[in-house]
Amino acid sequence: MEAATPPPSSGNRLREFFLHRFSRIREINEKYRTPRIKTTRTVSIALYILRFYLLLLTGILFYKFISTLLNPS
Amino acid sequence: MHALSRLFYKYRRIAKMLRLFLMISGPGIIVMVADNDAGGITTYTATGAKYGYGLIWFLVLLGPVAYYIQEMTVRLGAVTKRGHAEAIFDGFGPFWGWFSFLDLVVTDWLTLITEFIGMTAALQIFGFPPWVTVLIVCTVMGIMIIRGRYWTWEKLAIFFCALNLIYVPAAFLVHPSINDILKEGLIPHFPGGMTGELLFFLMANIGTTIAPWMIFFQQSSVVDKGLQEKDIPWGKLDTAVGSVFTILVAVFCVVVTGTLLRGMQVDSAAQAATILMDQSRYLGTLLAIGLFNAGFLGAICISLASSWAFGEVFGWAHSLNNKIREAPWFYAFYFALILTAGGVVLIPGAPLIQITLFAQVIATTLLSATLIFLLLLLNDESIMGKYRNTLWQNIVNVTIVGGIIVLSTLYSINVLFPSLFS
Numbered sequence: 001m002e003a004a005t006p007p008p009s010s011g012n013r014l015r016e017f018f019l020h021r022f023s024r025i026r027e028i029n030e031k032y033r034t035p036r037i038k039t040t041r042t043v044s045i046a047l048y049i050l051r052f053y054l055l056l057l058t059g060i061l062f063y064k065f066i067s068t069l070l071n072p073s
Numbered sequence: 074m075h076a077l078s079r080l081f082y083k084y085r086r087i088a089k090m091l092r093l094f095l096m097i098s099g100p101g102i103i104v105m106v107a108d109n110d111a112g113g114i115t116t117y118t119a120t121g122a123k124y125g126y127g128l129i130w131f132l133v134l135l136g137p138v139a140y141y142i143q144e145m146t147v148r149l150g151a152v153t154k155r156g157h158a159e160a161i162f163d164g165f166g167p168f169w170g171w172f173s174f175l176d177l178v179v180t181d182w183l184t185l186i187t188e189f190i191g192m193t194a195a196l197q198i199f200g201f202p203p204w205v206t207v208l209i210v211c212t213v214m215g216i217m218i219i220r221g222r223y224w225t226w227e228k229l230a231i232f233f234c235a236l237n238l239i240y241v242p243a244a245f246l247v248h249p250s251i252n253d254i255l256k257e258g259l260i261p262h263f264p265g266g267m268t269g270e271l272l273f274f275l276m277a278n279i280g281t282t283i284a285p286w287m288i289f290f291q292q293s294s295v296v297d298k299g300l301q302e303k304d305i306p307w308g309k310l311d312t313a314v315g316s317v318f319t320i321l322v323a324v325f326c327v328v329v330t331g332t333l334l335r336g337m338q339v340d341s342a343a344q345a346a347t348i349l350m351d352q353s354r355y356l357g358t359l360l361a362i363g364l365f366n367a368g369f370l371g372a373i374c375i376s377l378a379s380s381w382a383f384g385e386v387f388g389w390a391h392s393l394n395n396k397i398r399e400a401p402w403f404y405a406f407y408f409a410l411i412l413t414a415g416g417v418v419l420i421p422g423a424p425l426i427q428i429t430l431f432a433q434v435i436a437t438t439l440l441s442a443t444l445i446f447l448l449l450l451l452n453d454e455s456i457m458g459k460y461r462n463t464l465w466q467n468i469v470n471v472t473i474v475g476g477i478i479v480l481s482t483l484y485s486i487n488v489l490f491p492s493l494f495s
Protein backbone atom coordinates (compact mmCIF):
# COMPACT_ATOMS: atom_id res chain seq x y z
CA MET A 1 0.00 0.00 0.00
CA GLU A 2 1.45 3.36 -1.08
CA ALA A 3 1.57 6.31 1.27
CA ALA A 4 -0.38 9.34 0.02
CA THR A 5 1.84 12.24 -1.13
CA PRO A 6 1.50 15.14 1.30
CA PRO A 7 0.11 18.34 -0.29
CA PRO A 8 2.90 20.87 -1.07
CA SER A 9 3.30 23.55 1.55
CA SER A 10 3.03 27.22 0.59
CA GLY A 11 6.83 27.52 1.03
CA ASN A 12 7.40 24.70 -1.44
CA ARG A 13 4.96 26.22 -3.90
CA LEU A 14 6.81 29.54 -3.71
CA ARG A 15 10.12 27.73 -4.26
CA GLU A 16 8.68 25.91 -7.26
CA PHE A 17 7.38 29.18 -8.66
CA PHE A 18 10.77 30.93 -8.47
CA LEU A 19 12.66 27.86 -9.74
CA HIS A 20 10.38 27.82 -12.76
CA ARG A 21 10.96 31.56 -13.36
CA PHE A 22 14.74 31.17 -13.16
CA SER A 23 14.68 28.19 -15.48
CA ARG A 24 12.81 30.39 -17.98
CA ILE A 25 15.53 33.04 -17.69
CA ARG A 26 18.18 30.35 -18.26
CA GLU A 27 16.27 29.20 -21.35
CA ILE A 28 16.18 32.78 -22.68
CA ASN A 29 19.92 33.20 -22.09
CA GLU A 30 20.56 29.93 -23.90
CA LYS A 31 18.26 30.84 -26.80
CA TYR A 32 20.01 34.16 -27.48
CA ARG A 33 23.53 32.98 -26.54
CA THR A 34 24.94 33.69 -30.00
CA PRO A 35 24.25 37.28 -31.08
CA ARG A 36 22.95 37.51 -34.63
CA ILE A 37 24.64 40.81 -35.43
CA LYS A 38 27.98 40.26 -37.11
CA THR A 39 30.71 41.57 -34.83
CA THR A 40 32.44 43.75 -37.38
CA ARG A 41 34.98 46.33 -36.27
CA THR A 42 32.29 49.06 -36.22
CA VAL A 43 29.97 46.97 -34.04
CA SER A 44 32.75 46.09 -31.60
CA ILE A 45 33.84 49.74 -31.29
CA ALA A 46 30.23 50.92 -30.84
CA LEU A 47 29.54 48.35 -28.11
CA TYR A 48 32.84 49.10 -26.39
CA ILE A 49 32.08 52.85 -26.33
CA LEU A 50 28.57 52.11 -25.08
CA ARG A 51 29.90 50.06 -22.16
CA PHE A 52 32.31 52.84 -21.22
CA TYR A 53 29.58 55.49 -21.53
CA LEU A 54 27.13 53.53 -19.39
CA LEU A 55 29.79 52.89 -16.75
CA LEU A 56 30.49 56.63 -16.64
CA LEU A 57 26.81 57.53 -16.32
CA THR A 58 26.23 54.90 -13.65
CA GLY A 59 29.26 56.20 -11.77
CA ILE A 60 27.88 59.75 -11.83
CA LEU A 61 24.48 58.50 -10.67
CA PHE A 62 26.10 56.51 -7.85
CA TYR A 63 28.16 59.52 -6.78
CA LYS A 64 25.03 61.71 -6.75
CA PHE A 65 23.13 59.09 -4.75
CA ILE A 66 25.87 58.84 -2.12
CA SER A 67 26.33 62.61 -1.89
CA THR A 68 22.54 63.07 -1.47
CA LEU A 69 22.54 60.47 1.29
CA LEU A 70 25.46 62.11 3.12
CA ASN A 71 24.14 65.63 2.63
CA PRO A 72 20.33 65.51 2.38
CA SER A 73 19.90 69.30 2.26
CA MET B 74 -15.71 62.59 -72.01
CA HIS B 75 -12.14 61.35 -71.99
CA ALA B 76 -11.17 64.09 -69.52
CA LEU B 77 -14.11 63.16 -67.29
CA SER B 78 -13.18 59.49 -67.19
CA ARG B 79 -9.57 60.40 -66.40
CA LEU B 80 -10.77 62.63 -63.57
CA PHE B 81 -12.99 59.85 -62.23
CA TYR B 82 -10.09 57.37 -62.41
CA LYS B 83 -7.84 59.81 -60.56
CA TYR B 84 -10.50 60.36 -57.88
CA ARG B 85 -10.95 56.59 -57.41
CA ARG B 86 -7.20 56.15 -57.13
CA ILE B 87 -6.84 58.90 -54.52
CA ALA B 88 -9.86 57.58 -52.56
CA LYS B 89 -8.36 54.07 -52.59
CA MET B 90 -4.99 55.37 -51.42
CA LEU B 91 -6.64 57.38 -48.64
CA ARG B 92 -8.60 54.31 -47.48
CA LEU B 93 -5.39 52.28 -47.45
CA PHE B 94 -3.59 54.98 -45.50
CA LEU B 95 -6.40 55.17 -42.93
CA MET B 96 -6.21 51.39 -42.49
CA ILE B 97 -2.45 51.29 -42.08
CA SER B 98 -1.96 54.55 -40.16
CA GLY B 99 -2.00 54.48 -36.38
CA PRO B 100 1.28 53.50 -34.72
CA GLY B 101 3.16 56.52 -36.10
CA ILE B 102 0.49 59.08 -35.29
CA ILE B 103 -0.13 57.63 -31.82
CA VAL B 104 3.53 57.40 -30.82
CA MET B 105 4.29 60.91 -32.05
CA VAL B 106 1.29 62.59 -30.44
CA ALA B 107 1.69 60.57 -27.22
CA ASP B 108 5.20 61.97 -27.14
CA ASN B 109 3.49 65.20 -26.06
CA ASP B 110 2.80 63.60 -22.68
CA ALA B 111 2.44 65.36 -19.32
CA GLY B 112 6.20 65.95 -19.13
CA GLY B 113 6.26 67.22 -22.70
CA ILE B 114 3.42 69.67 -22.17
CA THR B 115 5.11 70.92 -18.99
CA THR B 116 8.34 71.48 -20.95
CA TYR B 117 6.58 73.38 -23.77
CA THR B 118 4.59 75.45 -21.25
CA ALA B 119 7.74 76.41 -19.36
CA THR B 120 9.61 77.11 -22.65
CA GLY B 121 6.88 79.50 -23.84
CA ALA B 122 6.69 81.25 -20.48
CA LYS B 123 10.46 81.66 -20.29
CA TYR B 124 11.42 82.54 -23.90
CA GLY B 125 8.15 83.57 -25.54
CA TYR B 126 8.12 82.55 -29.21
CA GLY B 127 11.94 82.56 -29.33
CA LEU B 128 12.43 78.77 -29.50
CA ILE B 129 9.65 77.84 -31.93
CA TRP B 130 12.24 77.37 -34.72
CA PHE B 131 13.99 74.78 -32.55
CA LEU B 132 10.76 72.83 -32.01
CA VAL B 133 10.11 72.88 -35.77
CA LEU B 134 13.58 71.39 -36.32
CA LEU B 135 12.79 68.56 -33.91
CA GLY B 136 9.98 67.30 -36.19
CA PRO B 137 12.28 65.79 -38.86
CA VAL B 138 14.64 64.56 -36.13
CA ALA B 139 11.82 62.55 -34.50
CA TYR B 140 10.68 61.30 -37.91
CA TYR B 141 14.11 59.99 -38.93
CA ILE B 142 14.52 58.06 -35.68
CA GLN B 143 11.01 56.62 -35.60
CA GLU B 144 10.78 55.57 -39.26
CA MET B 145 13.66 53.15 -38.59
CA THR B 146 11.42 51.28 -36.13
CA VAL B 147 8.75 50.92 -38.84
CA ARG B 148 11.22 49.23 -41.18
CA LEU B 149 12.70 47.09 -38.41
CA GLY B 150 9.28 45.95 -37.17
CA ALA B 151 7.84 45.26 -40.62
CA VAL B 152 10.91 43.30 -41.79
CA THR B 153 11.74 41.28 -38.64
CA LYS B 154 8.14 40.92 -37.32
CA ARG B 155 9.50 41.23 -33.81
CA GLY B 156 9.49 43.96 -31.18
CA HIS B 157 12.52 46.01 -30.24
CA ALA B 158 13.25 44.18 -26.97
CA GLU B 159 13.32 40.83 -28.77
CA ALA B 160 15.38 42.33 -31.61
CA ILE B 161 18.06 43.45 -29.11
CA PHE B 162 18.20 40.00 -27.47
CA ASP B 163 18.47 38.39 -30.88
CA GLY B 164 20.99 40.85 -32.27
CA PHE B 165 23.26 41.47 -29.31
CA GLY B 166 22.80 38.56 -26.90
CA PRO B 167 21.43 38.23 -23.35
CA PHE B 168 23.62 40.85 -21.64
CA TRP B 169 22.45 43.78 -23.73
CA GLY B 170 18.99 42.25 -23.98
CA TRP B 171 18.46 42.16 -20.21
CA PHE B 172 20.08 45.55 -19.79
CA SER B 173 17.70 47.17 -22.30
CA PHE B 174 14.65 45.33 -20.99
CA LEU B 175 15.22 46.18 -17.33
CA ASP B 176 16.17 49.76 -18.14
CA LEU B 177 12.99 50.11 -20.22
CA VAL B 178 10.77 48.71 -17.48
CA VAL B 179 12.27 50.97 -14.78
CA THR B 180 12.17 54.07 -17.02
CA ASP B 181 8.62 53.38 -18.16
CA TRP B 182 7.42 52.84 -14.62
CA LEU B 183 8.99 56.09 -13.43
CA THR B 184 7.63 57.96 -16.46
CA LEU B 185 4.22 56.44 -15.82
CA ILE B 186 4.35 57.94 -12.33
CA THR B 187 5.07 61.36 -13.89
CA GLU B 188 2.01 60.91 -16.14
CA PHE B 189 -0.12 60.21 -13.07
CA ILE B 190 1.38 63.30 -11.39
CA GLY B 191 0.27 65.39 -14.40
CA MET B 192 -3.20 63.86 -14.56
CA THR B 193 -3.92 64.23 -10.84
CA ALA B 194 -2.65 67.84 -10.91
CA ALA B 195 -4.87 68.62 -13.92
CA LEU B 196 -8.04 67.20 -12.39
CA GLN B 197 -7.28 68.79 -9.01
CA ILE B 198 -7.95 72.13 -10.75
CA PHE B 199 -11.55 70.92 -11.20
CA GLY B 200 -11.73 69.72 -7.60
CA PHE B 201 -11.14 66.00 -8.14
CA PRO B 202 -9.09 64.42 -5.34
CA PRO B 203 -6.04 62.44 -6.60
CA TRP B 204 -7.45 59.03 -5.60
CA VAL B 205 -10.53 59.61 -7.77
CA THR B 206 -8.33 60.51 -10.75
CA VAL B 207 -6.14 57.42 -10.27
CA LEU B 208 -9.23 55.21 -9.95
CA ILE B 209 -10.88 56.66 -13.08
CA VAL B 210 -7.67 56.47 -15.13
CA CYS B 211 -6.85 52.87 -14.12
CA THR B 212 -10.44 51.79 -14.86
CA VAL B 213 -10.54 53.42 -18.29
CA MET B 214 -7.08 52.08 -19.17
CA GLY B 215 -8.19 48.62 -18.08
CA ILE B 216 -11.39 48.77 -20.16
CA MET B 217 -9.43 49.98 -23.20
CA ILE B 218 -7.25 46.89 -23.35
CA ILE B 219 -9.73 44.33 -22.03
CA ARG B 220 -12.06 45.11 -24.93
CA GLY B 221 -9.76 42.77 -26.71
CA ARG B 222 -8.64 43.97 -30.12
CA TYR B 223 -5.65 46.01 -31.27
CA TRP B 224 -7.91 47.82 -33.75
CA THR B 225 -10.31 49.00 -30.99
CA TRP B 226 -7.44 50.17 -28.80
CA GLU B 227 -5.84 52.02 -31.70
CA LYS B 228 -8.99 53.88 -32.70
CA LEU B 229 -9.60 54.93 -29.06
CA ALA B 230 -5.99 56.08 -28.82
CA ILE B 231 -6.40 58.13 -32.03
CA PHE B 232 -9.44 59.80 -30.47
CA PHE B 233 -7.27 60.90 -27.53
CA CYS B 234 -4.60 62.01 -30.04
CA ALA B 235 -7.18 64.26 -31.68
CA LEU B 236 -8.00 65.70 -28.25
CA ASN B 237 -4.31 66.63 -27.92
CA LEU B 238 -4.95 69.23 -30.63
CA ILE B 239 -6.91 71.21 -28.01
CA TYR B 240 -3.89 73.57 -27.85
CA VAL B 241 -4.65 74.77 -31.38
CA PRO B 242 -8.00 76.48 -30.53
CA ALA B 243 -6.45 77.56 -27.21
CA ALA B 244 -3.76 79.45 -29.15
CA PHE B 245 -6.39 81.23 -31.25
CA LEU B 246 -8.21 82.27 -28.05
CA VAL B 247 -5.16 84.24 -26.87
CA HIS B 248 -5.00 86.30 -30.13
CA PRO B 249 -1.24 86.11 -30.66
CA SER B 250 0.51 88.46 -33.08
CA ILE B 251 1.27 86.42 -36.21
CA ASN B 252 3.88 88.98 -37.14
CA ASP B 253 5.72 88.46 -33.83
CA ILE B 254 5.52 84.68 -34.15
CA LEU B 255 7.05 84.78 -37.63
CA LYS B 256 9.68 87.35 -36.68
CA GLU B 257 10.72 85.95 -33.29
CA GLY B 258 9.83 82.31 -33.72
CA LEU B 259 10.96 81.20 -37.13
CA ILE B 260 14.36 82.87 -37.38
CA PRO B 261 16.91 80.66 -35.63
CA HIS B 262 18.51 82.47 -32.71
CA PHE B 263 19.20 81.90 -29.02
CA PRO B 264 17.10 84.32 -26.98
CA GLY B 265 19.36 86.03 -24.44
CA GLY B 266 22.46 84.23 -25.75
CA MET B 267 23.63 80.69 -25.06
CA THR B 268 23.32 80.41 -21.29
CA GLY B 269 23.23 77.35 -19.05
CA GLU B 270 19.51 77.81 -18.56
CA LEU B 271 18.84 77.98 -22.30
CA LEU B 272 20.90 74.82 -22.81
CA PHE B 273 18.76 73.13 -20.18
CA PHE B 274 15.58 74.14 -22.04
CA LEU B 275 16.94 72.97 -25.41
CA MET B 276 17.92 69.64 -23.95
CA ALA B 277 14.60 69.25 -22.13
CA ASN B 278 12.77 69.80 -25.42
CA ILE B 279 14.91 67.17 -27.15
CA GLY B 280 14.32 64.82 -24.23
CA THR B 281 10.57 65.14 -24.59
CA THR B 282 10.64 64.67 -28.38
CA ILE B 283 12.80 61.54 -28.53
CA ALA B 284 12.19 59.02 -25.77
CA PRO B 285 13.28 55.37 -25.47
CA TRP B 286 9.76 54.05 -24.93
CA MET B 287 8.74 55.50 -28.32
CA ILE B 288 11.17 53.22 -30.15
CA PHE B 289 9.98 50.11 -28.28
CA PHE B 290 6.33 51.14 -28.60
CA GLN B 291 6.25 51.84 -32.31
CA GLN B 292 8.12 48.71 -33.29
CA SER B 293 5.89 46.46 -31.15
CA SER B 294 2.85 48.32 -32.40
CA VAL B 295 3.87 47.77 -36.04
CA VAL B 296 4.26 44.05 -35.28
CA ASP B 297 0.96 43.78 -33.36
CA LYS B 298 -0.84 45.55 -36.18
CA GLY B 299 0.70 43.10 -38.65
CA LEU B 300 2.34 45.56 -41.05
CA GLN B 301 4.20 43.88 -43.91
CA GLU B 302 7.23 44.99 -45.88
CA LYS B 303 4.97 46.32 -48.63
CA ASP B 304 3.31 48.60 -46.05
CA ILE B 305 6.59 50.34 -45.13
CA PRO B 306 5.95 53.45 -47.31
CA TRP B 307 2.56 53.89 -45.61
CA GLY B 308 4.09 53.35 -42.20
CA LYS B 309 6.62 56.05 -43.01
CA LEU B 310 3.86 58.41 -44.11
CA ASP B 311 1.98 57.62 -40.88
CA THR B 312 5.11 58.56 -38.92
CA ALA B 313 5.61 61.74 -40.95
CA VAL B 314 1.99 62.83 -40.34
CA GLY B 315 2.47 62.08 -36.63
CA SER B 316 5.64 64.18 -36.48
CA VAL B 317 3.77 67.12 -38.03
CA PHE B 318 1.02 66.78 -35.41
CA THR B 319 3.43 66.55 -32.49
CA ILE B 320 5.28 69.69 -33.54
CA LEU B 321 2.01 71.49 -34.23
CA VAL B 322 0.84 70.82 -30.66
CA ALA B 323 4.22 71.82 -29.23
CA VAL B 324 4.29 75.10 -31.18
CA PHE B 325 0.70 76.05 -30.30
CA CYS B 326 1.36 75.24 -26.64
CA VAL B 327 4.38 77.56 -26.71
CA VAL B 328 2.27 80.23 -28.43
CA VAL B 329 -0.33 80.10 -25.63
CA THR B 330 2.10 80.51 -22.75
CA GLY B 331 4.45 82.71 -24.80
CA THR B 332 1.62 85.17 -25.31
CA LEU B 333 0.11 85.23 -21.84
CA LEU B 334 2.80 84.12 -19.40
CA ARG B 335 5.95 85.53 -20.99
CA GLY B 336 8.66 86.24 -18.45
CA MET B 337 7.00 84.22 -15.71
CA GLN B 338 8.63 81.32 -13.90
CA VAL B 339 6.38 78.35 -14.67
CA ASP B 340 7.33 75.00 -13.14
CA SER B 341 4.45 72.85 -14.32
CA ALA B 342 1.65 72.84 -16.87
CA ALA B 343 -0.89 72.55 -14.02
CA GLN B 344 0.49 75.75 -12.49
CA ALA B 345 0.14 77.49 -15.89
CA ALA B 346 -3.46 76.27 -16.21
CA THR B 347 -4.27 77.58 -12.73
CA ILE B 348 -2.78 81.01 -13.50
CA LEU B 349 -4.62 81.17 -16.83
CA MET B 350 -7.87 80.14 -15.15
CA ASP B 351 -7.82 83.53 -13.39
CA GLN B 352 -7.36 85.35 -16.72
CA SER B 353 -9.80 83.31 -18.81
CA ARG B 354 -11.84 80.44 -17.48
CA TYR B 355 -12.14 78.85 -20.93
CA LEU B 356 -8.42 78.97 -21.56
CA GLY B 357 -7.49 77.59 -18.15
CA THR B 358 -10.02 74.79 -18.62
CA LEU B 359 -8.68 73.94 -22.09
CA LEU B 360 -5.14 73.80 -20.75
CA ALA B 361 -6.10 71.60 -17.81
CA ILE B 362 -8.02 69.22 -20.11
CA GLY B 363 -5.04 69.22 -22.46
CA LEU B 364 -2.66 68.33 -19.64
CA PHE B 365 -4.89 65.50 -18.42
CA ASN B 366 -5.25 64.14 -21.94
CA ALA B 367 -1.49 64.37 -22.53
CA GLY B 368 -0.81 62.39 -19.35
CA PHE B 369 -3.45 59.83 -20.26
CA LEU B 370 -2.15 59.37 -23.80
CA GLY B 371 1.39 58.96 -22.47
CA ALA B 372 0.21 56.47 -19.85
CA ILE B 373 -1.68 54.20 -22.27
CA CYS B 374 1.30 54.02 -24.64
CA ILE B 375 4.09 53.72 -22.08
CA SER B 376 2.36 50.93 -20.15
CA LEU B 377 1.83 49.02 -23.39
CA ALA B 378 5.45 49.50 -24.51
CA SER B 379 6.66 47.71 -21.36
CA SER B 380 4.01 45.00 -21.46
CA TRP B 381 4.80 44.19 -25.08
CA ALA B 382 8.52 44.03 -24.28
CA PHE B 383 7.82 41.75 -21.29
CA GLY B 384 5.83 39.32 -23.44
CA GLU B 385 8.40 39.41 -26.26
CA VAL B 386 11.35 38.64 -23.99
CA PHE B 387 9.69 35.81 -22.07
CA GLY B 388 8.06 34.41 -25.18
CA TRP B 389 4.54 34.70 -23.76
CA ALA B 390 1.49 35.76 -25.76
CA HIS B 391 1.56 39.55 -25.88
CA SER B 392 -0.95 40.85 -28.36
CA LEU B 393 -3.92 43.10 -27.70
CA ASN B 394 -5.79 40.67 -29.94
CA ASN B 395 -5.39 38.01 -27.23
CA LYS B 396 -8.02 37.59 -24.53
CA ILE B 397 -6.96 37.70 -20.87
CA ARG B 398 -6.95 33.91 -20.54
CA GLU B 399 -4.77 33.63 -23.66
CA ALA B 400 -2.17 36.17 -22.50
CA PRO B 401 -2.46 36.26 -18.68
CA TRP B 402 1.13 37.45 -18.06
CA PHE B 403 0.85 40.28 -20.57
CA TYR B 404 -2.28 41.65 -18.91
CA ALA B 405 -1.01 40.96 -15.37
CA PHE B 406 2.14 42.95 -16.10
CA TYR B 407 0.11 45.78 -17.64
CA PHE B 408 -2.17 46.08 -14.62
CA ALA B 409 0.72 45.73 -12.16
CA LEU B 410 2.46 48.65 -13.89
CA ILE B 411 -0.47 51.04 -13.90
CA LEU B 412 -1.73 50.17 -10.41
CA THR B 413 1.68 50.52 -8.75
CA ALA B 414 2.49 53.75 -10.63
CA GLY B 415 -0.90 55.23 -9.72
CA GLY B 416 -0.45 54.02 -6.15
CA VAL B 417 2.89 55.84 -5.74
CA VAL B 418 1.22 59.20 -6.49
CA LEU B 419 -1.23 58.56 -3.66
CA ILE B 420 1.45 57.89 -1.03
CA PRO B 421 1.50 60.92 1.28
CA GLY B 422 4.85 62.74 1.05
CA ALA B 423 6.15 60.58 -1.83
CA PRO B 424 9.29 62.19 -3.37
CA LEU B 425 7.54 63.01 -6.67
CA ILE B 426 10.03 65.67 -7.78
CA GLN B 427 12.99 63.33 -7.23
CA ILE B 428 11.13 60.60 -9.13
CA THR B 429 10.58 62.97 -12.07
CA LEU B 430 14.27 63.91 -12.16
CA PHE B 431 15.36 60.30 -11.82
CA ALA B 432 13.07 59.28 -14.67
CA GLN B 433 14.80 61.80 -16.93
CA VAL B 434 18.29 60.61 -16.03
CA ILE B 435 17.53 56.91 -16.42
CA ALA B 436 15.73 57.60 -19.71
CA THR B 437 18.95 59.19 -20.95
CA THR B 438 20.88 56.02 -20.17
CA LEU B 439 18.49 53.93 -22.20
CA LEU B 440 18.14 56.48 -24.99
CA SER B 441 21.79 56.35 -25.99
CA ALA B 442 21.94 52.56 -25.79
CA THR B 443 18.66 52.15 -27.70
CA LEU B 444 19.71 54.53 -30.46
CA ILE B 445 23.05 52.77 -30.97
CA PHE B 446 21.32 49.37 -31.11
CA LEU B 447 18.76 50.76 -33.54
CA LEU B 448 21.47 52.02 -35.88
CA LEU B 449 23.44 48.76 -35.73
CA LEU B 450 20.32 46.67 -36.38
CA LEU B 451 19.28 48.86 -39.30
CA ASN B 452 22.72 48.43 -40.86
CA ASP B 453 22.84 44.64 -40.68
CA GLU B 454 22.13 43.22 -44.11
CA SER B 455 21.34 39.73 -42.81
CA ILE B 456 18.48 41.19 -40.77
CA MET B 457 17.24 44.05 -42.93
CA GLY B 458 18.06 42.88 -46.47
CA LYS B 459 17.20 45.61 -48.98
CA TYR B 460 15.57 47.70 -46.24
CA ARG B 461 18.85 48.41 -44.46
CA ASN B 462 19.89 52.05 -44.05
CA THR B 463 21.16 53.78 -47.16
CA LEU B 464 24.28 55.95 -47.05
CA TRP B 465 22.15 59.11 -46.86
CA GLN B 466 20.00 57.68 -44.05
CA ASN B 467 23.15 56.74 -42.17
CA ILE B 468 24.66 60.21 -42.56
CA VAL B 469 21.46 61.82 -41.25
CA ASN B 470 20.82 59.27 -38.50
CA VAL B 471 24.39 59.08 -37.20
CA THR B 472 24.48 62.90 -37.03
CA ILE B 473 21.15 62.96 -35.16
CA VAL B 474 22.05 60.11 -32.81
CA GLY B 475 25.49 61.59 -32.07
CA GLY B 476 23.95 64.99 -31.33
CA ILE B 477 21.22 63.50 -29.14
CA ILE B 478 23.68 61.41 -27.14
CA VAL B 479 25.92 64.41 -26.42
CA LEU B 480 23.00 66.72 -25.52
CA SER B 481 21.10 64.15 -23.48
CA THR B 482 24.25 63.34 -21.51
CA LEU B 483 24.73 67.04 -20.78
CA TYR B 484 21.05 67.21 -19.80
CA SER B 485 21.44 64.26 -17.48
CA ILE B 486 24.51 65.80 -15.83
CA ASN B 487 22.67 69.11 -15.57
CA VAL B 488 19.72 67.42 -13.82
CA LEU B 489 22.09 65.81 -11.33
CA PHE B 490 24.32 68.86 -10.83
CA PRO B 491 22.23 71.96 -11.65
CA SER B 492 24.95 74.40 -10.56
CA LEU B 493 27.45 73.03 -13.07
CA PHE B 494 26.04 74.92 -16.08
CA SER B 495 24.90 78.10 -14.37
